[in-house]
Amino acid sequence: MGIALLAGQVPAVGSARAERAPPRPTMWYWHNWTDHDGISHMTKCPVRDFDLKTMSAPAGPQWQDRLKSGHAQVIFTVQPAHWNGVWHPDPTVQWIIPLRGTWYVTAMDGHKVVMGPGEVSLGEDQLSRKDAQGRVGHDAGNVGDGPVELMVIQTDEVPTVDRPCRFG
Template identity: 75%
Template sequence: MTRFIPLAAALLAASVFGSAHAADPTPPTAWYWHNWTDHDGVSHMTRCPFHDYDLKTMSKPAGPQWQDHVHEGNAHIISTVQPAHWDGSWHPDPKVQWIIPLKGSWYVTAMDGKKVVMGPGDVSLGEDQMSRRDAKGHIGHFAGNIGDGPVTLMVIQTDEQPTVDKPCRFH
């Protein structure tokens, strides 16, 4: 398993669980949605666990916290605000990227028809770059906003290479 950069790890950990604390010796399990592609080029959404936590400090003298190091390498961190009623149409993710809603709700629909609605506290891994256009012209995923307001997302684009047939590869 590869390791994760500290800033992105802190954002991710803060958004996926808040009930586990350092006094509890049992490592937590947190969840993310993985938009992955199978060998036929069809994208899917699968709920996946983070569960390889170590209890340690990120920076002394701060107390220990549960950390699951997922990736180490280059990353681009983008804050994006999608206007009200934003329509993402069918498209693959531009990079293997973590997407964390900060304000508002949005949805992702995979090519297999599974639709997942996410809001603040949810995490999604977009990895559908290897999808192939189907008979309906769909490729990747369809995304859009829920409700009448804008949606603010934190996007962490990684240098990971996209994979095929590896749902939940970051666990």
């Protein structure tokens, strides 16, 4: 016996045969953020404020965590083999998702994260400042001998300081 769900509803527990909603999932993203001294850092952050609801009826419910609504621009990029972005800040607060290939991001504190397809990074180091070595923002580049395909979602968020994991 199945249970029909209305948009935004979770199955009720009433009888011994009632189905229960699965536990809320947790997903993860890397956040490249800046501290009050202008130094960038990479922190692994949870996304866990999910609601079980349909995105478009009559499609079945799925777990959704709507971080914030606002204006965004989607950009697909292909970085050539051996691409290196050298030290630079992100142009805007942006989500970066590798689709094919492997790339890395190194923060000013020295923390290097290597990411492959499906991993997610939030670039928010716009307020970083040059350190004694002349580095600002982050260093990024490709790993391996092939190109890297990325989906970048640039937002209208205002960059912050000292707020690692502010989404999630």
